[in-house]
Amino acid sequence: MKTRSATKTKYKFRVNKNMTNFYGFMHGGELFKMMDTVAGICTRNFCENPTLTRATNNLSYIAPSYIGDIITVTAIIDHTGRTSMECFVEARGENGDLRASGYFTMVSVDENKKSREIPSLILESEDDRRAFAMSEKRKALYKEMASLKDRYE
Numbered sequence: 001m002k003t004r005s006a007t008k009t010k011y012k013f014r015v016n017k018n019m020t021n022f023y024g025f026m027h028g029g030e031l032f033k034m035m036d037t038v039a040g041i042c043t044r045n046f047c048e049n050p051t052l053t054r055a056t057n058n059l060s061y062i063a064p065s066y067i068g069d070i071i072t073v074t075a076i077i078d079h080t081g082r083t084s085m086e087c088f089v090e091a092r093g094e095n096g097d098l099r100a101s102g103y104f105t106m107v108s109v110d111e112n113k114k115s116r117e118i119p120s121l122i123l124e125s126e127d128d129r130r131a132f133a134m135s136e137k138r139k140a141l142y143k144e145m146a147s148l149k150d151r152y153e
Helices: 028-049 127-150
Strands: 010-012 049-060 070-078 084-092 098-108
Touching: 010 028, 028 049, 028 070, 028 084, 028 098, 049 127, 070 098, 070 127, 084 127
Parallel strands: none
Antiparallel strands: 010 070, 049 098, 070 084, 084 098
16 A cells, blocks of 8 residues: 555656647647656556556646647545546646646556456545545536436437
8 A cells, every 4th residue: 555645757858849729829639649658657556557547627727838848747636446546637837827627547467458356545634634535525416417417318
């Protein structure tokens, strides 16, 4: 088992021309890919086996990035269940300005891509417990929202 703070994972990327859109700034899909990659590294390191993205929620793009910008993507696990983890991921520029943030739900899988049980997250601080509790509330809200979709089919 690991503490929440021990799950914190950071990677830096430089925006290059291949990552930009027609407007000259970083394509949102490229930034999403970077964030998803770091969420995968964070959760794989936590459970010590492969993880796959199950869902992304509340992903918000705050400010654009341009060619040459160095972006730091940070992920931390807020919640663990039986086989899945919710990871908060944010991207920031060199001066610390927020570029994007969101929640990634990642599932631990075995060699056959079947879900696999994971260890529990150790919550040390009040901040850890608050992040965990807020994640539980989001999870309940997502389930409720999913049940509403069925009403319109």
